[in-house]
Amino acid sequence: MEWQDYLTQNRDRYIAEMLEFLKIPSISAQSEHETDVKMAGQWVADRLKQAGLNHVEMMPTGGHPVVYADWIQEDGLPTVLIYGHFDTQPVDPLDLWDSPPFEPVIKQDRVFARGASDDKGNLFSPITAVEAMLKTSGKLPVNVKFFFEGQEEIGSPQLPDFVAQNKTLLACDLVVSADGLQLSPDQPKVEIGFRGNMALEIRVTGPSKDYHSGLYGGVIQNPIHALTHILASFHDTDGRVAVTGFYDDVREPTPEERQQLAALPMDESELATHLQVPELFGEPGYTAVERGAIRPTLEICGVEGGYQGEGIKGIVPAKAQAKIVCRLAADQDPEKVSAAINTHIRNFTLPGVRVDVINRDGKVGAYLMPHDHPGNIAAAGVLERLYGKAPLISRCGGTIPICSLFLETLGVYTVNFAFSYEDENLHSPNEFFRLESLDRGQRGYVMLLEELARVL
Amino acid sequence: MEWQDYLTQNRDRYIAEMLEFLKIPSISAQSEHETDVKMAGQWVADRLKQAGLNHVEMMPTGGHPVVYADWIQEDGLPTVLIYGHFDTQPVDPLDLWDSPPFEPVIKQDRVFARGASDDKGNLFSPITAVEAMLKTSGKLPVNVKFFFEGQEEIGSPQLPDFVAQNKTLLACDLVVSADGLQLSPDQPKVEIGFRGNMALEIRVTGPSKDYHSGLYGGVIQNPIHALTHILASFHDTDGRVAVTGFYDDVREPTPEERQQLAALPMDESELATHLQVPELFGEPGYTAVERGAIRPTLEICGVEGGYQGEGIKGIVPAKAQAKIVCRLAADQDPEKVSAAINTHIRNFTLPGVRVDVINRDGKVGAYLMPHDHPGNIAAAGVLERLYGKAPLISRCGGTIPICSLFLETLGVYTVNFAFSYEDENLHSPNEFFRLESLDRGQRGYVMLLEELARVL
Numbered sequence: 001m002e003w004q005d006y007l008t009q010n011r012d013r014y015i016a017e018m019l020e021f022l023k024i025p026s027i028s029a030q031s032e033h034e035t036d037v038k039m040a041g042q043w044v045a046d047r048l049k050q051a052g053l054n055h056v057e058m059m060p061t062g063g064h065p066v067v068y069a070d071w072i073q074e075d076g077l078p079t080v081l082i083y084g085h086f087d088t089q090p091v092d093p094l095d096l097w098d099s100p101p102f103e104p105v106i107k108q109d110r111v112f113a114r115g116a117s118d119d120k121g122n123l124f125s126p127i128t129a130v131e132a133m134l135k136t137s138g139k140l141p142v143n144v145k146f147f148f149e150g151q152e153e154i155g156s157p158q159l160p161d162f163v164a165q166n167k168t169l170l171a172c173d174l175v176v177s178a179d180g181l182q183l184s185p186d187q188p189k190v191e192i193g194f195r196g197n198m199a200l201e202i203r204v205t206g207p208s209k210d211y212h213s214g215l216y217g218g219v220i221q222n223p224i225h226a227l228t229h230i231l232a233s234f235h236d237t238d239g240r241v242a243v244t245g246f247y248d249d250v251r252e253p254t255p256e257e258r259q260q261l262a263a264l265p266m267d268e269s270e271l272a273t274h275l276q277v278p279e280l281f282g283e284p285g286y287t288a289v290e291r292g293a294i295r296p297t298l299e300i301c302g303v304e305g306g307y308q309g310e311g312i313k314g315i316v317p318a319k320a321q322a323k324i325v326c327r328l329a330a331d332q333d334p335e336k337v338s339a340a341i342n343t344h345i346r347n348f349t350l351p352g353v354r355v356d357v358i359n360r361d362g363k364v365g366a367y368l369m370p371h372d373h374p375g376n377i378a379a380a381g382v383l384e385r386l387y388g389k390a391p392l393i394s395r396c397g398g399t400i401p402i403c404s405l406f407l408e409t410l411g412v413y414t415v416n417f418a419f420s421y422e423d424e425n426l427h428s429p430n431e432f433f434r435l436e437s438l439d440r441g442q443r444g445y446v447m448l449l450e451e452l453a454r455v456l
Numbered sequence: 457m458e459w460q461d462y463l464t465q466n467r468d469r470y471i472a473e474m475l476e477f478l479k480i481p482s483i484s485a486q487s488e489h490e491t492d493v494k495m496a497g498q499w500v501a502d503r504l505k506q507a508g509l510n511h512v513e514m515m516p517t518g519g520h521p522v523v524y525a526d527w528i529q530e531d532g533l534p535t536v537l538i539y540g541h542f543d544t545q546p547v548d549p550l551d552l553w554d555s556p557p558f559e560p561v562i563k564q565d566r567v568f569a570r571g572a573s574d575d576k577g578n579l580f581s582p583i584t585a586v587e588a589m590l591k592t593s594g595k596l597p598v599n600v601k602f603f604f605e606g607q608e609e610i611g612s613p614q615l616p617d618f619v620a621q622n623k624t625l626l627a628c629d630l631v632v633s634a635d636g637l638q639l640s641p642d643q644p645k646v647e648i649g650f651r652g653n654m655a656l657e658i659r660v661t662g663p664s665k666d667y668h669s670g671l672y673g674g675v676i677q678n679p680i681h682a683l684t685h686i687l688a689s690f691h692d693t694d695g696r697v698a699v700t701g702f703y704d705d706v707r708e709p710t711p712e713e714r715q716q717l718a719a720l721p722m723d724e725s726e727l728a729t730h731l732q733v734p735e736l737f738g739e740p741g742y743t744a745v746e747r748g749a750i751r752p753t754l755e756i757c758g759v760e761g762g763y764q765g766e767g768i769k770g771i772v773p774a775k776a777q778a779k780i781v782c783r784l785a786a787d788q789d790p791e792k793v794s795a796a797i798n799t800h801i802r803n804f805t806l807p808g809v810r811v812d813v814i815n816r817d818g819k820v821g822a823y824l825m826p827h828d829h830p831g832n833i834a835a836a837g838v839l840e841r842l843y844g845k846a847p848l849i850s851r852c853g854g855t856i857p858i859c860s861l862f863l864e865t866l867g868v869y870t871v872n873f874a875f876s877y878e879d880e881n882l883h884s885p886n887e888f889f890r891l892e893s894l895d896r897g898q899r900g901y902v903m904l905l906e907e908l909a910r911v912l
Contacts, residue, residue, distance in 0.1 A: 029767030090769055096665060154767055195670060199768040208732035209552055212883040214651060214854025217783050218695075218753040219727075219744050221737035224778075225691055225756060232688030235681055237806060239674075271675075276664035281677035281808030291674035299673045300680040301771050302762035307779060311485030311610055312655040312816055313546055314781045314855075315757050315883055322680075323763060325770045327673050350693060352737030360768055398670025399770075427668040427771060 003132040007442050014128055014438065015106075017047070021086075021120050022104040022113040028064055028087035028154045037064045037150045040086040044123070044148050045069070051131035053146070059166075061158035064150035068169065071130070072143045078456035079143040080449060081172035083402055083414065084123030084179050085152035088115035089427045096429035110432040117424035119179045121433035123148060125419070125441025126178050133446060141453035145172055149402070152179065155197055155362025156401040163409045173456050174375045175406050176448065178441070180418035181396065183265065185434065188383035188391040190376050191416040193294070196328030196366040197399035198338055201358040202230060202345060203321045210306070213314040220316060221352025224305045227320040230355070233348045234298050234324075239282045241298045245340040251331040253294055260371070260393045261289045293395040296329040298341070327397055334363035367403035367414070368395075375415035378451040382417075385447065386440050417448060459588040463898050470584055470894065471562075473503070477542075477576050478560040478569040484520055484543035484610045493520045493606045496542040500579070500604050501525070507587035509602070515622075517614035520606035524625065527586070528599045534912035535599040536905060537628035539858055539870065540579030540635050541608035544571035545883045552885035566888040573880035575635040577889035579604060581875070581897025582634050589902060597909035601628055605858070608635065611653055611818025612857040619865045629912050630831045631862050632904065634897070636874035637852065639721065641890065644839035644847035646832050647872035649750070649824040652784030653855035654794055655816040658686060658801060659777045662809045666762070669770040676772060677808025680761045683776040686811070689804045690754050690780075695738045697754045701796040707787040709750055716827070716849045717745045749851040752785040754797070783853055790819035823859035823870070824851075831871040834907040838873075841903065842896050873904060 007014075026040035027033040041058050048056045048069040056069040064087060072079070091101040091114050099105050104113035111121070126146070133140055147170060149159060163170060183189045206223035207216070236242045253261070266289050268280050282291040291297075305320025307313035324341070328334060342357055349355045369376065371393045383391045396416075403414040419437035420426065463470075482496035483489040497514050504512045504525040512525040520543060528535070547557040547570050555561050560569035567577070582602070589596055603626060605615060619626060639645045662679035663672070692698045709717070722745050724736050738747040747753075761776025763769035780797070784790060798813055805811045825832065827849045839847045852872075859870040875893035876882065 029765070029769065031766065090763070090765055090767075092763070092765060093666070197670075197770070199770075201768075206733055209881075209884050210549070211731065212854065213753070213755045213757060213781050214653075214783055214852070215748060215878060215882070216731070217755045217781070217853065218738045218747040218751055219736055219853075220731060220733050221695070222755055224687070224759050228684040228687040228756070228759070229691075229693070231680070231684040235685075237685070239677070275667065275672070275676060277662055277676050277808055278810065279808055280675055281806075282674045288675050292671060295674055297669070297674040299669045299678055299770075299772060300684070300762070301669060301769055301773065302764050303680050303684070303776065304760045304764045306756070306758035307546070307548070308758050308760045309485070309546055309548060310487065311546075312657075312779055312781060313485065313757055313883070314653070314655075314755075316755060317757065320759065323768055325669050325673075325768060327670055350737075352733055352735055354734065396670070397673065398668065422671060425665075426671070427769070428665050 001136045003136045003446055006132040006136050015435065018111065018121060018124050018438065019104045021124065022111065022116055023102055025102040026087045026115065026150065027090050028151050029090055037087050041065045041067050041150050044086050047127055048146060051127050052134035061162045063158040066150065066162065067148045069146040070144065071140055073139060077143045078452065079145060079172040080452055081145040081147055081170060081175045082126045083147050083175055083177045085119050085149045086123060087150040087153050089153050093429065098430055109435045111435065112430060112432040114431050116431050116433035117420040118426040118431065121438060122178045122418040122420060122441060125438060126445040129442045129445035132442065141450045145170065152401065155199065155360065155364060157361035159402065160405055163405055167410060170410060172412055174452065175412055175414040177400060177403065177414050177416045178418050179400055180416040181420045181422060183392065184421060186387065187389060188387045189394040190371065190380050190391045191394050191396050192371045192376065193330065193368040193395040194366060194400050194403055195397050196332060196334055196364045196404065197325065197401065198328065198334045198363040199325045199360040200338065200341065201321060201323050202227065203319065203356045203358065205319050205354045207316065207318055209318045210315040213316050216316045221350060222316050223320040223353050224317060226350045226353045227305060227322060229350055230345055230348045231300055231303065231322055238284050243298065243340050243344045246296065246337060249331045249333060250296055250329045253290065261293060261395065264289055264392055264394055292397045294329055296332055297327045299325050301325050327399065328366050330366045330368045332366060334365055338363060362401065364399055364401040365404045367407065369413045373413055374455045375413060378455050379415050379417050379448060382444055382447045382451055386444050417444065457592050459592045459902055462588040462592050471891065474567065474577060474580050475560045477580065478567065478572055479558055481558045482543045482571065482606065483546050484607050485546055493543050497521045497523050497606050500542050503583055504602060507583050508590035517618045519614040522606065522618065523604045525602040526600065527596055529595060533599045534908065535601060535628040536908055537601040537603055537626060537631045538582045539603050539631055539633045541575050541605045542579060543606045543609050545609050549885065554886055565891045567891065568886060568888040570887050572887050572889035573876040574882040574887065577894060578634045578874040578876060578897060581894060582901040585898045585901035588898065597906050601626065608857065611655065611816065611820060613817035615858065616861055619861055623866060626866060628868055630908065631868055631870035633856060633859065633870050633872045634874050635856055636872040637876045637878060639848065640877060642843065643845060644843045645850040646827065646836050646847045647850050647852050648827045648832065649786065649851040650822060650856050650859055651853050652788060652790055652820045652822040652860065653781065653857065654784065654790045654819040655781045656794065656797065657777060657779050657814040658683065659775065659812045659814065660809050661775050663772065663774055665774050666771040669772050672772045677806060678772050679776040679809050680773060682806045682809045683761060683778060685806055686801055686804045687756055687759065687778055694740050699754065699796050699800045702752065702793060705787045705789060706752055706785045709746065717749060717851065720745055720848055720850055748853045750785055752788055753783045755781050757781050783855065784822050786822045786824045788822065790821055794819060818857065820855055820857040821860045823863065825869045829869055830911045831869060834911050835871050835873050835904060838900055838903045838907055842900050873900065
């Protein structure tokens, strides 16, 4: 039997299996879901064994576990390591979901569930691609290692140590990441860069409890006032980050890079309509594509303090807090940026309250790979066959920590080869994955491994 | 029987009744408690009938109801209207309460419950004082009207219309308010002024839902950024309100007023220790007492937006919002201040989001009464007999909307005669009321009515 026929014959089973996988609420950010993340890892490990991989193990990291598997035939063959993650983002605001996030439903050939697009659907494709090859021909064109993690959505805090301690196990000639996007169902892309990521929380503590604003308003510092003074100071009114030193090491795009980005489809007014905002907004001097892909940002992702119920409550609140996520550009050192922000917070701390900064682990530098690397050329060829159209060269504003980590620790680049799309509500309510992307992913992975056997 | 003996003999029953009253969760700010507010009003009406008042009625206002009752003997007697409120503040943060807020418990002669001190305990005293006089002597020394409301904690939005439409019913020579504070169990005061109150909410709307900050961070305005830009602009770093025109009409204190306030006990470092803040903080040029009692303030009482769960979520949030309460000084016009803040918000609105302001009803101007008014002289005499110490003249930073309203609409002043203390966690978790304050309140109201019969 040809692998193509095997995939076609087993399609219904694959979809049923994917739904089972999506039922596991493997939210890595919430400790109550720790066991669920482990269950998702176990599901992946079992599925790899079923696919015909004989060396499969779930390994501890000190945090959420990883799943490793390999199929090594000959020392002479090049080795490709396939990466993905089985953890998901949190689900709230829950009231905006049309169906429960961990009760997957299929509507119009799309499967709706948290994690469907990011990254369970994508992760599933190479497993089944390898299964199809092993069950039909009994072998693979290259040595394959699988490395799937359960902490991508929290910035992979334990992975730097894990990868450093397992260099031999993970050694390979190229990484292929099954976590990422294509431009549209009609237009593929080769993703050559990601922004880095670092996060921190600011906690402002005032009086020991909420106090009557009639009695203490004007007498003591209000923690929300002190917090918003810090938060508002992070940007100027044009949208530039106003933290001293923030932009110091940012690599400015070359004319060639700006040309590549300008070739990407982008209708600003259409995007504003789609997002339902009055207009796009951001750092002057850069296009919307540049701002979203290669310029660093500082976003306040959450803020809370005081009374949040119905109506009004006249208090000076006890505390207030905010969560900050920075996306980092090429050449920015996450530790240096973190230090600059910490200094900025201290400089903007008002009297009368205590300000604590919780610097989150899992800082990640930006990732950038030559667009003409043999791995990218191979991927581009396969994508052209899958979509009937040559891919554009692209940069993504999101963060895939493992790309920078593998480059720094193992000295290998990561080719990004995944089949999600921006409209699939990644990190948002009603996340979904197109079933046709499972087909493309499965065929694509067989073709890519065959192609890499030739070029590596 | 003397009224003193009647009160002593019925003390246990009064405490049991007060506990029943405190079990009703009459939170006026939350629509789910609308029926509870009404039930609290019904409890008060029933209790007034039981006390011997023969004309008692609960009256609709368009919002939460009011309870009116009277005992009118002779046209020649002066008429005193006694005021209080049977609604309470919300209860959150619930986790900081040692016992459920609406399951009152007595510990060390204090009753702990939401509303115990503000204002159910105080409201109960004059009802039972009148009962003691009617049951022992069959009459009262003055005509008495009771007027108890159920919307004080939300700024009494329907009361201006109600009072204007019921001028004859409410007509009187003096109002006595059973809502307020004494300085300490050892030191009484005569409260001659309150700050005014106005509230608004700011809602900033960005994209239609939370979006991935890797994909859209830097591309669109973040609603939290736009909100904190507005919020931080409300004050300068010294704590002055930076809204143009905010201080325009504020009456500066006279040397005599500053002397009266300086005579009030205040140890700034002790207060800071009690509140558990590093230091007091506020508008330069004014003492802490002045800042808390007679200077206007703008407090952000609540803020929220984006992800508030555990860990970090990389999003550009869909929306963010804040709640603002201003305490107003003498001569400030609430409508003018509200207009100035609305203009300020428009001036500090950044592009890329929609900003809506919800101006809350129930704006109240500040209240100020001559300290040597006959009503205050009478109250001072009674307080001196109750405490064994002459009262200090004081101003309170809180707001009792009805004082300004009665002055403007009925042309009568309100003497403040109540027995709560600042340490009783008004508006905070673990609110409590001292049982000895019930005794003082009961005796005090009998003595005050007798005294007012002489001076009015």
